Amino acid sequence: xxxxxxxxxxxxxxxxxxxxxxxxxxxxxxxxxxxxxxxxxxxxxxxxxxxxxxxxxxxxxxxxxxxxxxxxxxxxxxxxxxxxxxxxxxxxxxxxxxxxxxxxxxxxxxxxxxxxxxxxxxxxxxxxxxxxxxxxxxxxxxxxxxxxxxxxxxxxxxxxxxxxxxxxxxxxxxxxxxxxxxxxxxxxxxxxxxxxxxxxxxxxxxxxxxxxxxxxxxxxxxxxxxxxxxxxxxxxxxxxxxxxxxxxxxxxxxxxxxxxxxxxxxxxxxxxxxxxxxxxxxxxxxxxxxxxxxxxxxxxxxxxxxxxxxxxxxxxxxxxxxxxxxxxxxxxxxxxxxxxxxxxxxxxxxxxxxxxxxxxxxxxxxxxxxxxxxxxxxxxxxxxxxxxxxxxxxxxxxxxxxxxxxxxxxxxxxxx
Numbered sequence: 187x188x189x190x191x192x193x194x195x196x197x198x199x200x201x202x203x204x205x206x207x208x209x210x211x212x213x214x215x216x217x218x219x220x221x222x223x224x225x226x227x228x229x230x231x232x233x234x235x236x237x238x239x240x241x242x243x244x245x246x247x248x249x250x251x252x253x254x255x256x257x258x259x260x261x262x263x264x265x266x267x268x269x270x271x272x273x274x275x276x277x278x279x280x281x282x283x284x285x286x287x288x289x290x291x292x293x294x295x296x297x298x299x300x301x302x303x304x305x306x307x308x309x310x311x312x313x314x315x316x317x318x319x320x321x322x323x324x325x326x327x328x329x330x331x332x333x334x335x336x337x338x339x340x341x342x343x344x345x346x347x348x349x350x351x352x353x354x355x356x357x358x359x360x361x362x363x364x365x366x367x368x369x370x371x372x373x374x375x376x377x378x379x380x381x382x383x384x385x386x387x388x389x390x391x392x393x394x395x396x397x398x399x400x401x402x403x404x405x406x407x408x409x410x411x412x413x414x415x416x417x418x419x420x421x422x423x424x425x426x427x428x429x430x431x432x433x434x435x436x437x438x439x440x441x442x443x444x445x446x447x448x449x450x451x452x453x454x455x456x457x458x459x460x461x462x463x464x465x466x467x468x469x470x471x472x473x474x475x476x477x478x479x480x481x482x483x484x485x486x487x488x489x490x491x492x493x494x495x496x497x498x499x500x501x502x503x504x505x506x507x508x509x510x511x512x513x514x515x516x517x518x519x520x521x522x523x524x525x526x527x528x529x530x531x532x533x534x535x536x537x538x539x540x541x542x543x544x545x546x547x548x549x550x551x552x553x554x555x556x557x558x559x560x561x562x563x564x565x566x567x568x569x570x571x572x573x574x575x576x577x578x579x580x581x582x583x584x585x586x587x588x589x590x591x592x593x594x595x596x597x598x599x600x601x602x
Contacts, residue, residue: 191291192219193275193301196266199243200232200253209415210507214382215297217417221383221582224248227557228255230291232280232304234269235261237285252511254283266340273300277307290314293589297321302348310349315592318352318505320345322504323362324524325369330501331543332418346370353592356380356585358505359529372445378588381526383581384510384573387489391516391570397491398481407441411493413486413508414500416449416458421499421522423465427545428552430469438553444475447489451477491515494562495555501542503527510576513569517555518562536569565580 192215200215219229228250235255241249244253256279259272277349284290294316296305305316324337324345349355349370355377357363363379366372412419425444432438451460459477466475481489490496495511497520505526509519513530521527533539538551555562 188226189230189289190222190289191280191294191314192229192231193280193294193296193304194231194233194298195258195273195300195304196234196264197300198236198253199231200247209310210505211297213507214319215386216323217383218582218585219251219577220248222586223248224579225586230283230289232256232283232547234258234264236263237261253353253528254280256280256283258489266298267340269300270303270340270344273303274307277304277311280304281311282306287491293317293592295319296352298334299324299348301347302352303344306348306351313395315353316351317354317356317592318348318540319356320348320362320504321358322502323369326365326504327419328500329420329460332421332501343360346555352376354378354588356588358382359526361525361529362504375430378585380584380588381511381530381576382505382507382513383578384507385483386514386574386577388483389511389513389514389573391492391566392399392487394492397441397515400488401492403443403492407443408494409492410442410444410514410552411447411489411496412445412498413447413489413496413512414464414482414498416446416456418458419501420461421543422500423444424499424545424548425470425497426462426465426471426475428548429471429474429589431545431549433469433471438549439474442474442556445476445489446477446482446495447479447486448536449477449480451479453471486511487515493517495520495537495552497548497552498522498527499540499542499548500524500527506530509537510573514576516566517572518565520548520555530541532568534565536565536572543558 194215197211199212201212219231222229231253235257256276258276291314294305296302296316297319302318302545309316318546321374324341327333327337349372357377357379358381363377412422446450491511496517496519498506498509509521509530512519519531521531522542523539524542531537540547
């Protein structure tokens with residue numbers, strides 16, 4: 187039986203949705219691990235212990251997948267830069283686990299820059315190759331206007347080292363591949379382009395009427411939905427600005443509702459959430475905008491399906507898994523034309539692409555979406571059809587095909 191170690195140091199696949207550091211990467215690690223297991227692999231996911239109550243091994247995800255909690259500093263929430271000094275302890279914890287349970291791995295699949303550091307040191311100890319996936323790149327985040335605090339140099343330096351160390355790098359899109367070549371001078375021979383996937387058993391068309399009835403939402407409203415972390419680069423404020431633009435037009439907000447999914451609306455210590463609430467009040471949009479908080483995956487299906495459109499106005503997305511999940515339910519997406527969103531959303535076919543931070547263009551796209559029900563229906567069908575090509579079983583198979591091309595440096599060949 188093939189065995190795979192997945193490293194996700196700072197982000198657990200079993201973390202509750204809606205937190206500051208809970209997003210697409212958590213979903214990716216969880217779903218790809220489960221699919222690898224379905225395809226015959228044994229998978230251990232190593233993540234940092236963030237609570238003294240967490241068990242050493244959690245097998246709740248499903249057969250063939252274990253989540254191993256590893257000590258690295260105090261067992262509480264820490265930011266990535268705070269975790270960095272404890273990576274040696276994390277590495278030692280992974281090695282101790284393998285000795286204790288007498289196991290070895292054919293391959294290490296590491297996620298984010300912190301995990302890449304650990305993967306290299308495991309490679310030195312075991313001789314096992316590792317595949318790296320960054321999810322976001324520090325150099326790209328430094329180019330985002332809303333990121334007023336530059337990405338720490340320790341991250342940039344470590345990412346540059348990991349690009350050199352990794353046996354293979356998985357890029358979400360051709361755009362991310364170009365960024366790795368341009369900003370990190372990566373060896374193009376090491377980069378494999380393979381997008382994330384979507385759980386089509388969970389995210390599938392269920393009908394807008396059915397979803398709205400389940401949520402208690404009126405059938406005659408135009409429902410706009412944002413889902414994701416509440417932070418400046420997600421640009422939720424640009425949706426509120428777009429509503430303000432529409433507010434100036436006769437009937438522009440007629441039967442319009444906007445649901446913000448993510449974060450904790452009652453957390454007065456969250457400056458980003460409070461800024462959005464103040465902006466809503468300033469524009470007199472309290473009757474239009476609702477902050478509904480974080481939702482689990484099953485609830486998200488209903489919100490996506492109930493929406494007239496899901497909006498992703500981010501300034502930077504390496505891919506945009508929320509857009510893919512929404513499309514899988516048959517809902518067209520309005521997204522900023524950046525990164526992976528520009529690759530995923532097909533303008534005029536599965537939704538609309540607009541310039542980032544342009545409330546006027548976003549307002550125009552919303553108006554176009556709600557004013558032509560026939561076009562809207564066609565885009566929804568197109569979106570669902572496109573999303574099916576991203577099913578996780580297909581994505582996992584593509585990854586495994588790439589993994590099998592690696593030089594065999596481990597204790598046994600991956601394809602044995």
